[in-house]
Amino acid sequence: MATLIEFAGVTFNTGEPDADGCLWSMRVPQGWGRPPQQVDVTEPTVAPGGDQSSNRRKPWPLLARWRVRCPDEATAWATYNRCHEMPGDGLDRAATLLVGEAVPKWVSVIQTAADITEPRGNLLVFAEVELSALVPFKRGADERSITLAPGETKTLRNAGTRAATLVVTTTGAGTVQLRQNASGQVMRTRTSVATGTVFDCREQSVTTSAGLDIFPMGSPSEWLSIPGGTLTIPADTGLTNQGTAPVTVSCYDTY
Numbered sequence: 001m002a003t004l005i006e007f008a009g010v011t012f013n014t015g016e017p018d019a020d021g022c023l024w025s026m027r028v029p030q031g032w033g034r035p036p037q038q039v040d041v042t043e044p045t046v047a048p049g050g051d052q053s054s055n056r057r058k059p060w061p062l063l064a065r066w067r068v069r070c071p072d073e074a075t076a077w078a079t080y081n082r083c084h085e086m087p088g089d090g091l092d093r094a095a096t097l098l099v100g101e102a103v104p105k106w107v108s109v110i111q112t113a114a115d116i117t118e119p120r121g122n123l124l125v126f127a128e129v130e131l132s133a134l135v136p137f138k139r140g141a142d143e144r145s146i147t148l149a150p151g152e153t154k155t156l157r158n159a160g161t162r163a164a165t166l167v168v169t170t171t172g173a174g175t176v177q178l179r180q181n182a183s184g185q186v187m188r189t190r191t192s193v194a195t196g197t198v199f200d201c202r203e204q205s206v207t208t209s210a211g212l213d214i215f216p217m218g219s220p221s222e223w224l225s226i227p228g229g230t231l232t233i234p235a236d237t238g239l240t241n242q243g244t245a246p247v248t249v250s251c252y253d254t255y
Contacts, residue, residue, distance in 0.1 A: 002015075002025070003028055003099060003100050003101065004100035005026050005028070005097075005098065005099055005100065006096070006097075006098040006100075006106075007026070007064065007086065007095060007096070007097045007098070008085075008086035008087050008095040008096075009086075009095075010024050010086070011024070012024045012025060012026040012066060013025055013026060017071070020070075020071075020075055020078075020079070021070070021071035021072075021075060022068050022069065022070050022071070022075060022079055023068065023069040024066060024067075024068050025066060025067045025068075025069075026064060026065065026066035026067075027065060027066075028099055028101075029062045029063055029064040029065075029097070029099075029131070030062065030063040030064075030065075031060070031061055031062045031063060032062060032099060035057045035058060035059075035060035035133070035136035035137075036057070036058045036060070036061070037055060037056065037057055037058065038054060038055070038056050038057075038058050039052060039054070039055045040052070040053045040054040040055075041053065057136040057137070058136065059132050059133065059134050059136060060107070060132060060133035060134075060136040061112075061130065061131070061132055062097070062107075062109065062130075062131040062132070062133065063128065063129075063130055063131070064097070064127075064128075064129045064130075064131055065126075065127065065128050065129075066083075066126075066127050067124060067125070067126050067127075068083070068124065068125040068127075069123065069124055070119065070123045070124070070125065071123070072123065073119065073123065075123075076119035076123045076124075076125060077118075077119060079119075079125050080116060080118055080119055080125050083114075083116045083125060083127045083129075084114060084116055086111075086127075086129065087109070087110070087111050088111060089111055089114075093110065093111065094108050094109065094110050095108070095109060095110075095111075096108055096109075097109050097131065097133075098141060103140065103253075104140070104141040105138035105139060105140060105141065105255060106138065106139055106141060107133040107135070107136075107137070107138055107139070108133065108134075108135060109131040109132060109133050110131065110132055110134065111129060111130070111131060112130045112131065112132050113129070113130040114127070114128070114129045114130070115127070115128045115129075116128075116129075135202070137162055137254050137255060138160075138254070138255040139160075139164075139252035139253065139254055139255070140159065140160060140252050140253030140254075140255075142252075142253075143250050143251070143252055144156060144157055144158075144250060144251055144252070144253070145248055145249065145250035145251075146239070146248070146249050146250075147171070147246065147247070147248050147249075148178075148239065148240075148241035148246065148247050148248075148249060149241065149246050150174070150241055150242075150243060150244050150245070150246060151240075151241065151242075152240070152241050153181070153238055153239065153240040153241075154238070154239060155236040155237060155238050155239070156226055156236070156237055156239055156249060156251065157234050157235070157236050157237075157253075158226050158227065158228050158229065158234065158235050158237070158251060158253055158254065159229065159234035159235075159253040160228045160229070160252075160253035160254040160255045161228045161229065161230060161231060161254075161255050162228045162254045162255060163225040163226065163227055163228055163254065164225055164226050164228065164251040164252060164253065164254040165200075165201040165202035165223070165224070165225045165251065165254075166199075166201045166224045166225060166226065166249055166250070166251050167198065167199065167200050167201065167202075167249070167250045167251065168187070168198070168199040168201070168224075168247050168248070168249050169196065169197070169198050169199075169247060169248045169250070170193055170194070170195055170196065170197045170245045170246070170247050171195060171196075171245075171246045171247060171248055172195055172245050172246045173192055173193065173194050173195050173245060174192050174193070174243060174244035174245030174246075175188070175189050175191070175192050175193070175243040175244045175245060176188060176189045176193060176197075176199065176243045176245050176247065177189070177241070177242040177243035178224065178239060178240070178241060178242070178243065178247065178249070179239065179240040179242055180224045180225075180226065180237065180238075180239060181237065181238035181239065181240055182226070182227065182237045182238065185222040185224055186220075186221065186222065186242070187199065187201070187217075187221050187222055187223065187224050188217070188218040188220075188221045188242075188243070189216040189217060189218050189221075189243070190216060190217065190218035190219070191216050192244070192245070193206075193214075193216050193245065194208060194209065195209065196208065196209025197209065197214075197216075201223040201224050201225060204223050225251075226239075226251065228254060228255075234253075
């Protein structure tokens, strides 16, 4: 059975036509297995061998190829134009690519190039789109979250193998002081914040419920993540709400 893939609002490989009568097919994008790495090695002048000075994941190039079988010529041309906008070029045109492997995982991607073949008499549209995941980590399909009242401690699970950054959302007004108990790191504000304030530790940003950027952070304060586990053993990490605002803490399993 073909692997289900979701990309830019389309579910591929269902075996059934969509509402427009189109049948969308895509193989797992080339490069999906693992992102490229930058490994820098320094060599001593006298001793043999060397040492790693850096080893990190680079932005992740992916190549998506798909085919669309259309019911008529008008729909084929509409599909041709739609494929150019999956997700399209521009700074604000990222899309989610989810691959339904044994444990479904997703990445956020931007388009770097697109080659779409115009429909011919056979009513087929072929697309070859180059993508880049600027954050080179896969995430599990389902978000994990816990709620923490002031003074409460709970554990949050990361079933992935890499550290998962946290998103903290206030569900009431007050100060935020969240402790990651494995490392002892604390994220705190210097003043009270309103209900619905979102602290995104990946983006290192704070926004109000209306989407306005603010910076209420205290000193010292650190952006928080929780460690990953192994392929067979998940990691559970304790978090303590030391502030006065109730919060929801969420993350995705990260690979």
